[in-house]
Amino acid sequence: MQNFGSNDDLDEKGHVMTEQPKIKVKFEPKPKPSACPICTVEYYQKFFDIEQRDVYMRVRCSLLSWKPEFQQCVAKNPDLWGPLWISTTIIFILFAGGNLSRFLLEEDKKHFQYEYNYMYVAVFLVYAMAFVIPIILGVIMKYILKSELGVFDIVCMYGYSLSVYIFVLILCIIPYNEAQWFFLMSGLANSTIFLLVNLWDFIKKSKPALMIAIPIIVFNVALILCFKFYFFRLIYAVDD
Amino acid sequence: MEYSNQRPPQNYSQMDDQKTLDLEESVSETIMRDLRMIAFKLKYVLIPKEQEDNGKELRNWDLWGPLIFCLVLAMTLSFKAESTTTSTKSDVFAIIFVLIWVGAFIVTLNAQLLGGKVSFFQSVCLLGYCVFPINIEAIIIAFFGSYLPFVVKLIPVLLCFAWSAYSSVGFMASLVPPHKKKLAVYPVFLFYLFLSWFSLIV
Numbered sequence: 032m033q034n035f036g037s038n039d040d041l042d043e044k045g046h047v048m049t050e051q052p053k054i055k056v057k058f059e060p061k062p063k064p065s066a067c068p069i070c071t072v073e074y075y076q077k078f079f080d081i082e083q084r085d086v087y088m089r090v091r092c093s094l095l096s097w098k099p100e101f102q103q104c105v106a107k108n109p110d111l112w113g114p115l116w117i118s119t120t121i122i123f124i125l126f127a128g129g130n131l132s133r134f135l136l137e138e139d140k141k142h143f144q145y146e147y148n149y150m151y152v153a154v155f156l157v158y159a160m161a162f163v164i165p166i167i168l169g170v171i172m173k174y175i176l177k178s179e180l181g182v183f184d185i186v187c188m189y190g191y192s193l194s195v196y197i198f199v200l201i202l203c204i205i206p207y208n209e210a211q212w213f214f215l216m217s218g219l220a221n222s223t224i225f226l227l228v229n230l231w232d233f234i235k236k237s238k239p240a241l242m243i244a245i246p247i248i249v250f251n252v253a254l255i256l257c258f259k260f261y262f263f264r265l266i267y268a269v270d271d
Numbered sequence: 272m273e274y275s276n277q278r279p280p281q282n283y284s285q286m287d288d289q290k291t292l293d294l295e296e297s298v299s300e301t302i303m304r305d306l307r308m309i310a311f312k313l314k315y316v317l318i319p320k321e322q323e324d325n326g327k328e329l330r331n332w333d334l335w336g337p338l339i340f341c342l343v344l345a346m347t348l349s350f351k352a353e354s355t356t357t358s359t360k361s362d363v364f365a366i367i368f369v370l371i372w373v374g375a376f377i378v379t380l381n382a383q384l385l386g387g388k389v390s391f392f393q394s395v396c397l398l399g400y401c402v403f404p405i406n407i408e409a410i411i412i413a414f415f416g417s418y419l420p421f422v423v424k425l426i427p428v429l430l431c432f433a434w435s436a437y438s439s440v441g442f443m444a445s446l447v448p449p450h451k452k453k454l455a456v457y458p459v460f461l462f463y464l465f466l467s468w469f470s471l472i473v
Contacts, residue, residue, distance in 0.1 A: 072383060079384040082450040112381070112454055119461060127468055145352075145472055147362040 078111040078183060086113055093191040096225030099232075101188060109183045114190020118161035121196055125153040128204045129262035135206045136265065152261060157193075160254055165189035168246065176240050178233050188229060195221045196258075203263050211263050215255045223251045309336040316400040317438050332392045337399020341371045344406050344466070348473045351413045363473060370465060375399060378443075378458045385455050387446035394443070398459070401439040402466065404431035409470035424471065432467040436460055 068074055085104075090113070092104040126149045137143050169185035172178040199218035203211045226247050227234070234240050313336065349364035379394040408431035412424055440456050447455045 072380070076384050076386065079381075079386070079454075081454070083453040084450070086454065112385070115381075116458060116461070119458075123461065123465055123468075127472075130472070144359075147359060147366060150366055 075111065078109065080108065081110045081112060085110070089113060089191050090117075090194045093194050093225050094221070096192075096195070096221045097228060099228045101191070101225070101229040105184070105187060109181070109187035111183070111186065111190075113194075114161050114186055117190055117194050117197065118157045121193060121200065122150075122153045122157050124197065124200045125157070125258070125262050126150050128200055129153075132204045132206050132263050135204070149262060156254070156257055160250065161190050161193055162186060164250055168243065172233070172240075172243060176233075176237075176243065178240075180230075180233065188226065192222045192225045195225075200258065203258070206265075208265055211259060215259055219251055219255045223248055226251075305335060308333070309339070312336060312396075313400055313403060316397060317403060317434070319438070319441065330390075330393065332390070332396035334392070334396060334399065337371075337375070337396060337402065340399060340402045340406050341368060344371070344402060344409055344470075347406070347409045347413050348469060351409075351416075352473050363469075367466070367469060370469075371399070371402060374462045374465065378462055381458050382443055382446050382455045385447045385451045387443075387455065389446045394446075397439055397442050398462070401435045401463070404434040404438075405463065405466045405470060407431055408467070409473075412470060428467050428471045432463055435463045435467075439463075 085108075089101070089104050089110075092098070092101045129149050130145055133146070134140065134143050165186045165188070166182060169180070169182035172180065172185065173182055195218050199214045202214045205211070227244060230243070230247075234244055312331075312333070345364045345367040348367055349360045352360050352363045375395045375398040378398060379389070379391055382389060382394060383391070408427045411427050416424055436459065439459050443455050443459050444452045
């Protein structure tokens, strides 16, 4: 005889209640380990774990470049927001400011030709300086010279070292040769001193580590020479 | 007998009717329907008073609107670009096109990386629709720019830039935690600044 359950198992309408499992099992698919962890968004989220106050403090650290406080500012939380948006702002200033500076020098203002190549060159130059070079240097420092700093620490440092150029390049719109050189030189000094002072603990350790200072200085000098001779070049009157 | 997990059969036939209606309607009707949808979304995005449900309408994102505005802006500016050769015109078109799509992609990615929980295409849709005021000012300056002094040209540029930025900032700022708002909003500001600058100088 089949047992349809006792009377206690009937609900109010008189239907037989089946036993409900007491433990609810929630099916959660396990996150698949990605074939390329660096390619996922989640990997980079930890580099955007900062607040607007932190960005302000880090930019301030980089502008007061002679104080070796940047590692304290960063506190083992390097970010990529700063490098990305500081370099993008610089690209905009180079494109707009470079052309504006040429416009101010131009005598024939009605027929001014905007140079759109500035955009391509600016993108290439600034992103190379902000990302490609620090990644290469960081990899060399970490894996060959055995530094404690990671690759992204170096990228973060380089990105914030460019923040002084935001102000310098706006001032370079003033179309006077001497003024432009003065501003670019002070930007170069600020940026290079910032990098060297904050890497000093690593650089002074050994002779090979000291050699790292050379490419740092060389790339910074090359950067301002590109700024001056491509974006803010002076137009000399040509005598026919 | 109750259908607990299935839809009642009459819905299926209703859906079939809808599908045959879509196929049977004339091309002009389809286009008008899409245009009306774009116009509705545009009004929704650009006029803040229309947003009573906190941006839920944006869940029905579409990329037609952004594509149309992007193409119109790129064509207006490349048409206006003065040059002796055609290469500058195509330069301008390419720069604007790439700038809008890559820019919207990067700004959205930035919001996601900062911890914003947003559908990628929703955000790109919003940023694309907010390009519309910049379209207006580009067309104004394209037609009347040569007759106006620079300072007068600056007024519609600044107004439309402020309008675009203001429309999108509300949405973007709501996506991220409060102490990261400025970090999500600054790229939006930079994006529209780039586009406004282009419409001013060309």
